[in-house]
Amino acid sequence: MSADYDVVIIGGGMVGTTLACALGGSDLKVAVIEARPAEMEWTEDSIGMRCSAITAASQQIFTNLGAWRAMAAMRVSPFREMQVWDGEGNGAVHFDSADIAQDKLGHIVENRVIQAALTKRIDDFDNVVLLCPEMLEDQENSCERIKLTLKERGEITARLVVGADGANSRVRQHAAIETNGWPYNQSGVVTTIRTELPHQETAWQRFMPTGPLAFLPLNNGCCSIVWSTTPAHADELLAMDDEAFMKALSLASEHRLGNVIETGPRGAFPLKRQHAETYIGNHLALIGDAAHAIHPLAGQGVNLGLLDAAALAEVLLDAHAKGKDIGATHVLRRYERWRKGDNLIMMTAMDGFKKLFGSEALPLKWLRNEGLAITDKLPPLKNQIMLHAMGYKGDLPALAR
């Protein structure tokens, strides 16, 4: 392939590789630029530190792209129920997929499983090339094509450059697109653990003033945890020996699954809310965390990014079929209109939850405990929340249906 492409995707993470596969098989010439080679092999008994709750809509995208079967062969873990409770009161809600005639609410999947399956799938498409390891160093916007300077391979050009390069997107910075948002003053501590009692294919989440603690069930009996807490407390949790950490975690989970009896390596990620002022520029579009970063409390971040990728692919393929310029603003505007509003609604809802559950003010404590108790007794409301959490709401791209 020459160094002139129709679409260059910067970032071959879960979202960038999804877009690449969605454009696979078309007559668009596509390149994916990724700095770090994906982990493709591991021992069967090891579990990746980072896992994501994947909605039914995202599963549908992976299925339509021909990647879900490979993920399932590695490991995907269904969860059928969710138990959510307030650590500062007695409010609680129980969600059960059976109530909406579904056999599961979603899957917990290791990020490396998603990444490996999509990276492998890219090989099947003659029109897509993965350049890795490779880094975007510079980007120059001209009228017709964008000139990109890569660290190893020098200059390439694109009719459209897509920033799928995460929350600190270089593409976004080069295009001088501003973001709004704020740090949550929380870090998400992640690891894999085993508990005394079985997890019952249920996701468990306790809300505390310092942040939520989630136990996400894996199909080997373990749980992936995300413990959102103050940065100082996260540092303490990382510095503890395994025994002290397991004791702290057992206590924080109120021993719902008994004691924590095994733990893997720990990591922590700073949490922030960040939203790009615009998702599009001159022959340029942003998707995934490059466009929006949200609190992981409802496990929606990558799911929103996958919908961005599916929507952008649909807009581009439709425009290309009609002979339109895929980098034209009026074409890209359709993508922005489609996704920005939905993403903003989800971000605002996550902020509301975070504020409500982070508050020690008595009226808010009362409100959330009553709110949880009332929600638990209102099946129509609970069913709507479940359908939202499964990604079945909103204007879904064809790949997600």
Ligand SMILES: Cc1cc2nc3c(=O)[nH]c(=O)nc-3n(C[C@H](O)[C@H](O)[C@H](O)COP(=O)(O)OP(=O)(O)OC[C@H]3O[C@@H](n4cnc5c(N)ncnc54)[C@H](O)[C@@H]3O)c2cc1C
């Ligand atoms: C603790 C925690 C738990 C989470 N849990 C969930 C969950 O359960 N469900 C969910 O939906 N979401 C979850 N999220 C959010 C989710 O992890 C992110 O939304 C998702 O990883 C974003 O994917 P992405 O591909 O957009 O960006 P990234 O994963 O950041 O990928 C960007 C890629 O671009 C590459 N890159 C960057 N710069 C360059 C460059 N200059 N040149 C070349 N390559 C470059 C990077 O190497 C990387 O591979 C969680 C987040 C956190 C922090």
